[in-house]
Amino acid sequence: MTAPITPPLVRMQSLHKSYGPAIQVLKGLDIEMQPGERLVVIGPSGGGKSTLLRVMMGLEKIDRGSIMFGGKPYISSDGLDKKTKIDTEVRRSIGMVFQHYTLFPHLNVVENLILAPCKVRKERKSDATERAVGLLTRFGLAGKAKAYPSQLSGGQKQRVAIARALMLDPKLMLFDEVTSALDPELVAEVEQVILQLAAQKMPMMIVTHDMWFAKNIASRVIFCAGGVVVEDGPPEQVLGSPKEERTRDFIDRVFHIRQ
């Protein structure tokens, strides 16, 4: 195998994370992600999937390990002084969408979108608003620009949240179970938007329980359990004919094959 000429987009090395002495969530994760990849992380609850994304976003401290982003040091902890160093400049090139309470309830849709561009990047309000309206139009939300989050359906909220993250031109998008809290009939509209981004080669890391969506969107699937990567490969392999016993068990159970 030849080494890629461009550095990997993400290089996680030996990530360790525990909540207290008893609960180890990440037990030495090593993951590399190339630009343009769409990584779907699946696995049982408590296996460390969401923690992995939260660490990647810089929302959680780590006990040990490091992450490089685009060839630059991003997060590191040597495990001695219990301090996690996070480069907040690098962090700004990552966007994330969450499962719950994603939008700020006191701001309308456009205000939600332009808050960060205006405050963080000091963009002019008129410019940011113009970009916001453009994005909303693309996502079929042009009519909702002045609506408040409480007036939107769950699916609309999540689409607005995605648009809000895109306002900052992220180089990587993280999706943490963004459809898990939605009514089944609203899932498709959110997945469509993510597929739209995939078509534009947006690199993304996705945690999902929706195996059909995983199959559609992934360029690579990682099966995470017990705080380690159990299996890592193309979706046809990991979801279709997994090599590892534990992956097979999990896949069988979510697809209800044995019953």
Added chain:
Amino acid sequence: MNYSFDFQSISFAPLWEGLMVTLELTAAANIIGIVGGFLLALLIMSPIAVIRLPAMLFVEFFRCTPAIVQIVWFFYCVPMLFNVFLGSMTMGILALGFNLMAFNAEAYRASIQAVPREQIDAGIALGLNPLQRILYIVLPTAFRASIPVLLTNGIGIFQQSALVAIVAVQDLMYQGKTLATETYRPIETFTVVALIYFAVSFPVTQVVGYFERRRHLLMS
């Protein structure tokens, strides 16, 4: 019972004067309570124990003693202990204001801590710095959430303010007592006094209800 009611002998002028004093007390105490309560809430959430503990002691003192004791204590003990002599009106405002400050601080604290963790996470993910997250996300949400409780506490103080009559502040209750003694018509007088308190309080409670319904809609 053959008591014949006589509302004719109740003169409204002193009651009106008393109501103005009561409203003045309420307004001043609410200004202290709303502004001071917010600052106090920041103190009780401080990670530094030297700041947090005295603030908590202040809050718990006012929450765990009867308001009437606080008023009497302010009126008699503060001048003696600290050698300050303020007018009875000022004393009344301070006692009620500090009481309200303690209750409002708790309201602010509860609503600040009720802002979902995910909202702050979303702020981090959008690159907002800690101060921006507090100013643009936590405080606007928390302040809106605390409005119903602030109003309820505020109208509570309007009613509690009747207690300052015992330290000779000439509020609505004081005027009512005086009038009852002068006219020998306590039943009629206190009925009218109660109705006046009700007429002011009731609309405010309706406004609180409106805010709460709206908030449930907003948060759903």
